[in-house]
Amino acid sequence: MTVMTDRPHMLTGEFETLARMGAREVEGLRLEFINGKMGVKAVPDGDHGRIIQWLLRICMQHDPELFLHPGQGLKVDEYRAGRAIPDAVLADADAFVGQGDWPDPEPVLMVVEVTSWDSDTDRRDRQEKPRAYAETGIPVYLLIDRDTCEVSVHSEPNGQRYEVVRTVPFGRDVELPDPVGITLHTEPLKDWVR
Template identity: 35%
Template structure:
């Protein structure tokens, strides 16, 4: 009997295996974004308050009934430059009729996700740049970024070729229109 030759592991394979084997403490999340392992501490109270303010408005005012998942892992094709991205948005919305989260594993594809939400925290540049591109590669139609340092909220839309073609930014206190399937103006007065 002859032993089968195994292909040597690539650097990308080792990175992905190392990432998937991580055992992080409760509340700490690990993501693989643009070939880099990113570990984030638990969010603070203000961070969670912004998520809750958005969630309540979507549930009450959205034209389409939405389902929400906080910290739901998404797998995104990296375009071959590094292993598949594994990102964890602060919030993910999908039409309730799809029931995407019912059978989803720890890491699910972006198919059917209507909008992801991020609130800046310890690594705001990752939310502004790397995660934005990642969600666009996953063809997530809408990316809502609450930028605490800039005291603004930005809606990115129309993903194409690894980035969003459109974006609109308003300061905290001003409403920002959310298009279909939401179809309402998100009130940010309570963000002040």
Template identity: 40%
Template structure:
């Protein structure tokens, strides 16, 4: 079990070639995003900007998650109202976050959805490039999200409140297997 303080010191010194996360006291090392991953995050950001201009998608924002907020994660994107993270340090509280979005890489899996649920983040979007699916998880509980809807890439995806956005995922076919 790695103490949070030790993890944060290590994360500060970490090279930009990897991303570090802390999950249940265990160090997780993830590769940096590739071009398709970046295109998917940008696609989502542009959809949000067009449909909900008062919101911003913050890429790679460090979050204190889990039921005790002692875990640390960097989702692919964090959706919040403009200005939400002003004055925060490297790691932010999950309050007032509307949604996190993660995109699978071809050689890893994102943080477990229960971490985000336990932090009270209302909606989690997971775009799985390997399976060509989009999972929308909502209604966070203490250990997991109570509701999940799975869509195929190319289908219209409706994100529930508080995100309240309808996505056209046809373009994602360009970036998934």
């Protein structure tokens, strides 16, 4: 039996129909559609949620006009055929009003992923999503990696990948470059890993 890995598992419209029917989250899993393939991600645990709260507060203190939108779905991929649900999206507070479940990522300044405790994290958060976000032109991708206790900041997308990736261990400061322009003091992250 030959498995066709270069063909989509389903069409984007079929995935969106599933999502509208309430299948976006099923029994502890979130569904996403990246590179023509449906994937699953574990629903966040309490420490994961606390990391998003921490980052949300920092972003709002930096610029009250911006908001860190948790769980906002986005169109991703070069041809907008993908659908991702980042853990959080930094954009103007009203950026997604009236846009539906899968808005265009044009107003997004940064996407955030916090690793989950599942077997798919490496492929999804460290390989597929950085590529999809860079192809989409999102300026900054922030990966808070609880497996390695590191923060990776991806910037300068060239339409295929991020040209600059800076990784620091939890506890070190890291700069989120423009258009975000925030320095993260990552010491608190040490308290939210297993």
